[in-house]
Amino acid sequence: MSKKPLILVTNDDGITAPGIRALIEVMNELGEVVVVAPDSPQSGMGHAITINSTLFVEKVSVDKGEQDEYSCSGTPADCVKLAIKQILKRRPDLCVSGVNHGSNSSINVIYSGTMSAALEAGIEGIPAIGFSLLDYNWNADFEPSKPFIKTIVKNALKNGIPNGVVLNVNLPNLKEKDIKGIKVCRQAKANWEEEFDKRKNPQGRDYYWLTGKFVNLDQGEDTDEWALEHGYVSVVPVQFDLTAHHAIQNLNSWKLND
């Protein structure tokens, strides 16, 4: 029991992002920390993996913490695969990803590189948690998040995380005294209403910028969006078995084999 847990830390904003620095600082208080993170920002990469391409890894030192650090040319999912198969001397007891600069609540989980790293670890059977702060700024203040991150990770190390599940944690952008607590939630039903900003390039060819606004379509009070709007840290258990089991019966009534 005296052996410290081995904690793998990664993210998708890149190894030098303030969000991962904050996460490493908290993890150094809880275990032996190895960081394997992308060498540049990967946001919006979804669950991409690098095939037909080469991956470079370099041992680096970014701050004065006790952790070992490796910078990788791949995606967050690549970093987790490389860490587990090549870099770490034993299987990690936990993988944490983030702290992302910006929300990964509700439908954003689908697009999230932060969560894809956590899912990758989960698929490999390693307990995993993604953390995201609701502030997109590079200079976001991660201090208020730290005690909540610590509480969640301590609980995960003590209790384990249910099989086939990883945790999607979002932190409200509030002062510590204004954060009301931690709430276990379901993913809110929401989407993005995209607008494409159509322009002409200097050669006269049309192109588009993707813009859009987030729309919460869910009135439930048990959702991550509700929790975050009301000052709570949201914890959603996320699964990578995507089967809609409730729909199987409906589909079995189709005439597929007549």
Add this chain to the structure above:
Amino acid sequence: MSKKPLILVTNDDGITAPGIRALIEVMNELGEVVVVAPDSPQSGMGHAITINSTLFVEKVSVDKGEQDEYSCSGTPADCVKLAIKQILKRRPDLCVSGVNHGSNSSINVIYSGTMSAALEAGIEGIPAIGFSLLDYNWNADFEPSKPFIKTIVKNALKNGIPNGVVLNVNLPNLKEKDIKGIKVCRQAKANWEEEFDKRKNPQGRDYYWLTGKFVNLDQGEDTDEWALEHGYVSVVPVQFDLTAHHAIQNLNSWKLND
């Protein structure tokens, strides 16, 4: 009722891939077809979206079919967003993605650009199906798949697809007479055992190629892997609410707010 359904076709192997050509041919028999697909292969992109970058779209003509076609510089998810918001004159009645050159069964759904396009349409409330053939070759034979694709799409147009669900269809690489039928399945529990092939570049720097082998960990006879191994077309209903509802009670026993 005389109005033909509007069918949006996309993929992740690129607009000139034989797989999408086969899918377009079948769809032309069932509705009015508009193709919006990536101008180059996007495999392994997961659910990436293009932010902080520009999207180009071009009207193209690839074969002699009746469909309208647009080639797009973005990812499969981008193509769907652009099609719905910018290109199509009305909401499509169905979005089909594929036919992918290679399997997207079981855990591969997580990494799949083909399925990310279908999920994107599903999130927008449009019935959607992803199709994949278990043959990675560019010159794969899509002929045996066509009658099964047609049956599934006709059923989807007639019955609708349950809300919040898209279909992940995989087709065995067999002659038509050897395909036993269509089976509604759950996603098999499986993963990839990765190996990294470590090499040195000409400058002496280490790099890695990602390789690996697929491992089915699931003995169930109601899975997509079982169906495909036994000569069936697999249809898995896939949801984009990733909440592991069964895990919420367990997490509520944690001491998160002491």
